[in-house]
Amino acid sequence: MSHxxxxxxxxxxxxVLSHRQIATLRLExxxxxxxxxSACVRHLRSRxxxxxxxxxxxxxxxxxxxxxxxxxxxxxxxxxxxxxPVTWHQDLTIAVSEKREIQGYGPWSYKDGATHxxxxxxxxxxxxxxxxHLDDTLASNGALRVIPGTHKKGRxxxxxxxxxxxxxxVICECMSGDALMMSPLLxxxxxxxxxxxxxxxxxxxxxxxxxxxxxxTWFEPYDAQTLVQQS
Numbered sequence: 001m002s003h004x005x006x007x008x009x010x011x012x013x014x015x016v017l018s019h020r021q022i023a024t025l026r027l028e029x030x031x032x033x034x035x036x037x038s039a040c041v042r043h044l045r046s047r048x049x050x051x052x053x054x055x056x057x058x059x060x061x062x063x064x065x066x067x068x069x070x071x072x073x074x075x076x077x078x079x080x081x082x083x084x085p086v087t088w089h090q091d092l093t094i095a096v097s098e099k100r101e102i103q104g105y106g107p108w109s110y111k112d113g114a115t116h117x118x119x120x121x122x123x124x125x126x127x128x129x130x131x132x133h134l135d136d137t138l139a140s141n142g143a144l145r146v147i148p149g150t151h152k153k154g155r156x157x158x159x160x161x162x163x164x165x166x167x168x169x170v171i172c173e174c175m176s177g178d179a180l181m182m183s184p185l186l187x188x189x190x191x192x193x194x195x196x197x198x199x200x201x202x203x204x205x206x207x208x209x210x211x212x213x214x215x216x217t218w219f220e221p222y223d224a225q226t227l228v229q230q231s
Contacts, residue, residue: 003170005128009151009186010172013063017132017177021059024050026134029200033077042112043220044073044202051075054132055204056222063181064128068206071095071127071218078142078199085192088147088161091129091184092118094207095219102213114219121154123211124184131180134200137173141193144172144180151183161187 005011017025028050032041045052054060055070072095078084095114104120137143147167150156156164164187172180182188184205193199212218 003148005181005183008148010146010148010170010180010182012172012174013179013181014175015177016059016063016179017134019177022134022176025054025132025202026200029075029077029134029202032075039077041075041077042073043114044075045070045220051202054202060130060204063130063179064206067208067210068126068128069209069222070204070220071207071222072203072205072220074203076199076201076203078193085142086188086190088165088187088189090150090156090187091205092124092155094119094123094212096212097217097219100213100216102215105213105216119212123207125151126211127184127205127207129182129184130204130206131174131182132202132204133174133176133178133180134202135198136175137199137201139171139173140195141197141199142190143174145169145189145191146172146182147187150187151185154185156187 003011028048032044032047032051033039036047041047045055051073055073093109093116095116097115099108099115099117105117107118109116131144147164147169150164150167153160174180207218209222
């Protein structure tokens with residue numbers, strides 16, 4: 001069955017990356033993860049010109065509307081030693097430069113060196129996440145699980161999430177080079193890998209500049225070099 005981003009909240013594009021591109025990105029991912037000393041590396045674009053260039057490349061731009069810009073980047077590097085499960089959730093927060101009292105924004109939090117906040121629902125509804133797979137990601141090694149259509153339900157409470165868990169979920173098995181596009185409002189999770197193997201995923205989030213209140217700015221700006229200078 002074919003799924004679409006608009007109707008189902010997710011869509012898989014096969015073979016987006018060439019074998020040569022995959023090889024280059026794997027080497028860069030390994031170098032970045034080793035330097036950061038973590039299997040989950042945030043603010044990826046500021047750490048790597050290769051990933052910064054990738055986030056605004058024509059290869060990526062052809063997947064999303066022209067008015068979307070990169071606003072968050074993460075490397076997930078699951079290994080047999082770093083094999084964690086993720087419970088059902090929506091991605092409801094964004095990373096911004098500082099806390100401001102703005103109507104419609106909150107609650108606020110601080111994690112991984114950045115201020116986070118839940119923005120108005122309209123901002124999240126226009127966002128798109130792209131997950132680029134550098135390794136084969138199957139059900140046996142923790143492929144993402146999603147519940148189609150939940151991106152149309154707005155913010156879903158913890159109690160409601162329990163109810164949705166009884167719905168039919170889809171396992172988004174992807175091969176190296178595939179791209180999974182999804183709404184941050186889509187309920188998603190991943191199980192601990194049964195047969196642990198390397199699972200490197202480049203997670204890129206995109207949003208419209210006009211949707212963010214003019215009194216705050218993204219923590220990870222369109223020009224990632226600005227973030228390098230701030231660090």
